[in-house]
Amino acid sequence: MIELHDVSVRYPGANTDALSIKSLSFKQGDFICVLGKSGAGKSTFIRCLNGLQRPSSGEIYLADNQITAISTGELRKARREMGMIFQHFNLIPRLTVMQNVLTGTFGYRSSFKNLIGWFSRDEIEQAKQIISDVGLSEMANRKVENLSGGQKQRVGIARAMLQQPKVMLGDEPVSSLDPGTSSHIFKLLKELHLRLGLLTVINVHDVELARRFATRIIALKDGKVIFDSIPEHFSTEAYRKTYES
Ligand SMILES: Nc1ncnc2c1ncn2[C@@H]1O[C@H](COP(=O)(O)OP(=O)(O)OP(=O)(O)O)[C@@H](O)[C@H]1O
Numbered sequence: 001m002i003e004l005h006d007v008s009v010r011y012p013g014a015n016t017d018a019l020s021i022k023s024l025s026f027k028q029g030d031f032i033c034v035l036g037k038s039g040a041g042k043s044t045f046i047r048c049l050n051g052l053q054r055p056s057s058g059e060i061y062l063a064d065n066q067i068t069a070i071s072t073g074e075l076r077k078a079r080r081e082m083g084m085i086f087q088h089f090n091l092i093p094r095l096t097v098m099q100n101v102l103t104g105t106f107g108y109r110s111s112f113k114n115l116i117g118w119f120s121r122d123e124i125e126q127a128k129q130i131i132s133d134v135g136l137s138e139m140a141n142r143k144v145e146n147l148s149g150g151q152k153q154r155v156g157i158a159r160a161m162l163q164q165p166k167v168m169l170g171d172e173p174v175s176s177l178d179p180g181t182s183s184h185i186f187k188l189l190k191e192l193h194l195r196l197g198l199l200t201v202i203n204v205h206d207v208e209l210a211r212r213f214a215t216r217i218i219a220l221k222d223g224k225v226i227f228d229s230i231p232e233h234f235s236t237e238a239y240r241k242t243y244e245s
Pocket residue numbers: 011012014018036037038039040041042043044045
C-alpha cells in the first residue's frame with residue numbers, strides 16, 4: 001500500500017539528513033507505531049507519507065501513485081485516501097463538532113461548495129454516523145473550543161474518517177493527553193482500523209501504547225530505522241538503543 005525507496009530528507013542549512021530510509025513497505029491491515037526520541041525524525045517521516053514534506057531524494061508510492069513525482073493537484077487527490085490526525089488537533093475552535101467534521105469532505109468537493117459551506121443531506125447523515133461512532137453524538141452542536149483534549153481528538157478522528165480513508169496517519173495524536181484518555185483514543189483508533197481494514201501509521205512517545213496496540217513497531221534514530229518488527233521483539237535492549245543519547 002505504501003512503499004519507500006532510498007528516501008532522504010535534508011532540511012536547508014543542515015549538514016545531516018533528518019530522515020534516511022533505504023526501503024520500507026506497509027500493507028493494508030498494518031497498525032504501525034513509530035517510536036524514537038525527540039528529534040529522531042518521526043514527524044518528518046509521517047509528513048513525507050502524506051506529502052506535506054517532499055523528500056530531498058527517493059521515491060514514495062501510495063498504491064500505484066508515486067507521490068514524490070506527482071503535481072500538487074494529483075497530490076491533493078491522492079491525499080483523499082489518507083486521513084491525518086495531529087497532536088494539537090488542527091480544528092477550527094469557533095465552529096461546532098459537526099462543522100469541523102464536515103470539513104473532512106473538502107478534498108472531494110468543488111472550491112465553490114467549500115466556500116459557501118453547502119453540504120448534501122448525505123454528507124450530513126454520514127457525519128452524524130461518524131460522530132456517533134466516536135461517541136460524541138450529544139455534543140454535535142457544541143463549539144469545539146468548549147471540549148476537552150480527548151473530545152477534540154475524537155473530533156479530529158471523525159473528520160479524518162469522513163474522508164473514507166484507506167490510510168490513517170497520526171503525528172503524536174495523544175502527546176497532549178493524559179494516560180487514560182490516550183488509551184481510550186488508541187482503543188478507538190484500533191477499533192476503526194479493524195472495522196475498516198485500514199493501514200494505520202502513528203508516531204507515539206508512549207512505548208506501552210505501542211506495545212499494546214501496534215502490529216508492528218518501527219524505531220527511528222537519527223533519521224534511520226534501527227528496529228522494525230512485532231511488538232513482542234521490542235526488547236529492553238531495543239528500548240535502550242532507541243532512547244539512549
Ligand atoms: N522545518 C525544519 N527545518 C529544519 N530542521 C528541521 C525542521 N523540522 C525538523 N527539523 C530537524 O529535523 C530533525 C527531525 O525532526 P522531527 O521533528 O522529524 O523529529 P521528531 O522525532 O518528530 O521529534 P519530536 O518527538 O520532538 O517531535 C531534528 O533534528 C529537527 O531539528
